[in-house]
Amino acid sequence: MSEVIHVRCAAVLGAGVMGAQIAAHLVNAGVRAVLFELPAEGAEPNAHVQKAIERLRKLQPNPLATPEHAELIVPANYEENLEALRDCDLVIEAVAERIEIKRDLYARIAPYLTPQALVGSNTSGLSIDQLAEVLPEAIQERFCGIHFFNPPRYMRLVELTPSERTAPWVLDQLESFLTTTLGKGVIRARDTPNFIGNRIGVFALMAAMHHADRLDLPFDVVDALTGPAVGRPKSATFRTADVVGLDTLQHVVEGSTERLKDDPWVGCLKLPAWMGQLIESGALGQKTGAGVYRKVGKEIQVLDTERAEYRPARQEAAPELQEILSQADPATLLERLRRSDHPQAHFLWCIHRDTFHYAAYLLASIADNARAVDLAIRWGFGWQRGPFELWQAAGWRETAAAIQADIDAGEALAKVALPDWIHRIEAVHTAEGSYAPLDQVYRARSNLPVYQRQYFPDQVLGERPAACGGTMFETEAVRLWSLESGIAILSFKSRQHAIGGDVLDGVIEAVSIAERRCRALVLWQDSEPFSVGANLKQVVEALESEDYDGLERMLARFQQATACLREAPIPVVAGVRGMALGGGCEFLMHCDHVVAALESYIGLVETGVGLIPAGGGCKELALRAAQRAPDGDPFPFLRGYFETVAKANVAKSAREAQALGLLGSNSTVILHPDEVLHVAQQQAIALAEAGYRAPLKRPVRVAGRDGVATLKAFLVNLRSGGFISAYDYEVAARLATTLCGGEVDAGLSVSEDWLLHLEREGFMALLRNPKTRDRIVHTLKTGKPLRN
Incomplete structure (x- = not known):
């Protein structure tokens, strides 16, 4: 396929929170966007989608480059406006995460798609192969997963996931469009549960919650430990859950349980009981005004599960931990965390160890190389360094030995050994590229022409520095x-x-x-x-x-x-x-x-x-x-x-x-x-x-x-x-x-x-x-x- 596909008009199917914001970002980029939703009863069949467009003006952070950009989104419904799909070069489906709903919708839109249109699903974890099966054979090669992270305007990561039938040129075309036109960092994922970002990122959240519960650490202390102090966003762990929405987090975690039944860590991939009680009570986090945290006047309060009430949130890391966390050298930092008897230090060592272990175990199945995992976590979860970068910075062989020792002692969250490739290499990122365990080679960066426009792209630790002129x-x-x-x-x-x-x-x-x-x-x-x-x-x-x-x-x-x-x-x-x-x-x-x-x-x-x-x-x-x-x-x-x-x-x-x-x-x-x-x-x-x-x-x-x-x-x-x-x-x-x-x-x-x-x-x-x-x-x- 040598012809370039120009995305002049795109359709977004589903005017929920994600679908509407994807449409908003398309018009931010100058792409005409048609936003579809179910028809409303009454005189105005597009009332549902019009309401979704109006909501965009009120969302914070603002998904629109200017408030007037909302007027550029074209409202449509599935009863009267399917003909509009004939003008669309790209169709992005963003409806509910139920495979039967998506399949019914694909069957409905298929007759209206042009032979050149590219089709993608914004699913965060459903099988791309299973979704592709319902599409006519002529469309299957032009279909793949296009997973935006929320909020789509601001989060850099988009995961591009092919089915077994996706044509390679489709991925190349979409990667170029997503990069230059929409400003995204594209990572190609394999068709595995939750792909790359959510698979590792959500696990890291669950591991932190698990160890916090085990060590009886207050939520605000955990957030003091797992935010900027260790190179993660200010929202850290429990504030992140509030921002995402406790019900949304529950949907992501529980929705993938069936597909992750063979995952050795599946027993840890569940929300704590107290969070389920909050969800049942309607305290869903930031969107409802209360969750793990709430704001009363100017005071931020945090839930105390023992007393079943909120108290002022003001706890910080212990002085001993603040001194350890001041260490600039990652090797010294992790070594001191591992050897300390302080429960907060033990907590931090455990969450790093288990995330390293999980990422190493999964790498060969979820991604082509370690760079994809590290950039996915940086772009999708806001970490300063990805898990493999942190591991390498702390000393590859030394950290691997410490992880394996904890596995052998039964202290890790899963009893599976580190994969053999871990012990065959000295570093996961080198000047030649990042390690690809299936091929046992160091993979260089993509040579797509779009990346020739980036003189100084985001680099991973150990990568050859860009020419400085x-x-x-x-x-x-x-x-x-x-x-x-x-x-x-x-x-x-x-x-x-x-x-x-x-x-x-x-x-x-x-x-x-x-x-x-x-x-x-x-x-x-x-x-x-x-x-x-x-x-x-x-x-x-x-x-x-x-x-x-x-x-x-x-x-x-x-x-x-x-x-x-x-x-x-x-x-x-x-x-x-x-x-x-x-x-x-x-x-x-x-x-x-x-x-x-x-x-x-x-x-x-x-x-x-x-x-x-x-x-x-x-x-x-x-x-x-x-x-x-x-x-x-x-x-x-x-x-x-x-x-x-x-x-x-x-x-x-x-x-x-x-x-x-x-x-x-x-x-x-x-x-x-x-x-x-x-x-x-x-x-x-x-x-x-x-x-x-x-x-x-x-x-x-x-x-x-x-x-x-x-x-x-x-x-x-x-x-x-x-x-x-x-x-x-x-x-x-x-x-x-x-x-x-x-x-x-x-x-x-x-x-x-x-x-x-x-x-x-x-x-x-x-x-x-x-x-x-x-x-x-x-x-x-x-x-x-x-x-x-």
């Missing part, structure tokens, strides 16, 4: 380097890529070098965030010494740095993923093009610390408002920008950043964060090939004193209503004056330099106010804004 210029704050001839890449080296004086100096020098030696420049960071903005610590140090002249020089340097990006004779393209706040956003605003991953959170947040944007951000917004009204009043557009900045709003996606005007028309949104650098380089090349010239400075028509007066009247109403403080008013008034071009006639055209002057003037006036200093200090200490 040739350095052209480097300081302690920045690095200018190159992967492709003629294209320079500028990256910050500061913590969280904060922008201080050293970064500004480095940027100015790096741009000068790139201008002399390269065709184009790409601004990109090697890790998230893109930038948290100005280095507030440096600002506080200058304030404490009352070095206002130094601060004003730094501010002028900031404006010089952003200006050199705008005025460079070569195209400058930014690639962003993660947060781009304050000054980070201003850097983006001065680039010729921005390539942003969907999960980019962009905002001018300076008012939160009592300041206004002064790195050219206000000037750029005034300019954009004028460009949107070339012959008219810029104020209608300026007002929206003002509200966004005054409230320190941060866009919840790159699409929302476009809607708010923080990303301009010269921006491209892509879904996969690891493809940002590739696309940014291609955009830079295209601009250079087109004979790029830096934009000419033009006069800017401003709203003037009329605009300032209107915005101040708006602020007076907010102040009178108690919605903002007196100092909020003062900060926002400075912002209004700057955005509107100052106290000049409405419609007057001013220079960009005048707007930059207003920025500096407003910024420095606020910086001299003690209330701004208090806001900055409070934010540095707490990470939260101060409303003084």
Whole structure:
């Protein structure tokens, strides 16, 4: 099969929580989505699916890139709209996890599928082979499992599982589509119960619950032990159960029991009795307001099963455990956990041992190689390292011997020995690849063309590092380097890529070098965030010494740095993923093009610390408002920008950043964060090939004193209503004056330099106010804004 299938339209069968969110993510990616559900009685047969679409607007975290994306989902029902399937290139089934329901639905839709349509099931554990049997033979080669993890927008993992009849080209096509178009990390699984992610991840949860019960450890202590302290998400164990929903977890665990009857660990794969009692009482976790935890006012409470009541949740790991967990070396950490007599240490050793044991026993049957397991657990369950990476980091042979010793002593959860391949290798991940036990080889990464777009993909421990390019210029704050001839890449080296004086100096020098030696420049960071903005610590140090002249020089340097990006004779393209706040956003605003991953959170947040944007951000917004009204009043557009900045709003996606005007028309949104650098380089090349010239400075028509007066009247109403403080008013008034071009006639055209002057003037006036200093200090200490 040499032809490429373009997924222009996709159908999602089933408008439940997963189905509706899959449809939402399809439209996030620009794919037309038709969402099917059973018809409703009454005048509106699509009432059920319309209700599901409306629910998407209220879900948190938000499955929609912008609220308006809900309008792009087409409602449909199985009685009247099956003809719509003829326009669909991809059909994803996401109905209830009952094989008879799925089979009946497949038989119903089969006559309407085109010969080219790809078909997948979002099942989390049913047999793909059994599901394929009901489909006509012509469709079977185009059918496989496509298992999204919840929530589909945010969870990176998608498991792609073939049946015995699935054509290889179908998997290749879907893997490419899921990766680039939907931004997913695709793992190919074998058709075994619960596939890879849930098979290992749910077992790890069950093992933690089992040992917590055996050792009588309180739930909040377990969560203190099994969260970030051991490289797992904050939700840890019991909070994860609450977030997933206790009834959903029960369905996953009990629903797979029949298929796992030959699993040596099957006796441990059951929920504790107290959880069953919670489910019966309707306490299902976060969605019902109570589960293992509940919130009463501002207090988080946790269930005490002995007293059958809730108590304040505040317990932490024992001091002895905190000291052990501070060990940076995994080998030392696991060795100390194993040898300690403390029950909390014993608990942690046991849950690691049993997860390692389980993963090793299953690897050959559930996955092609160990990399698939580790990435599935990282992408699907949020672990920093997968089980095989942790094992290898702790010492492969030593840890294997310790696990086997516990098995022989009857202390492990199952009596089965470690598989023989464990003892034949020194490491599961090497520079050559990851171990594939069936073939007894180290398997390299996929060579599908889609992965050539990822210069720095997620790597597993022991894998050969990606090429880091040739350095052209480097300081302690920045690095200018190159992967492709003629294209320079500028990256910050500061913590969280904060922008201080050293970064500004480095940027100015790096741009000068790139201008002399390269065709184009790409601004990109090697890790998230893109930038948290100005280095507030440096600002506080200058304030404490009352070095206002130094601060004003730094501010002028900031404006010089952003200006050199705008005025460079070569195209400058930014690639962003993660947060781009304050000054980070201003850097983006001065680039010729921005390539942003969907999960980019962009905002001018300076008012939160009592300041206004002064790195050219206000000037750029005034300019954009004028460009949107070339012959008219810029104020209608300026007002929206003002509200966004005054409230320190941060866009919840790159699409929302476009809607708010923080990303301009010269921006491209892509879904996969690891493809940002590739696309940014291609955009830079295209601009250079087109004979790029830096934009000419033009006069800017401003709203003037009329605009300032209107915005101040708006602020007076907010102040009178108690919605903002007196100092909020003062900060926002400075912002209004700057955005509107100052106290000049409405419609007057001013220079960009005048707007930059207003920025500096407003910024420095606020910086001299003690209330701004208090806001900055409070934010540095707490990470939260101060409303003084």
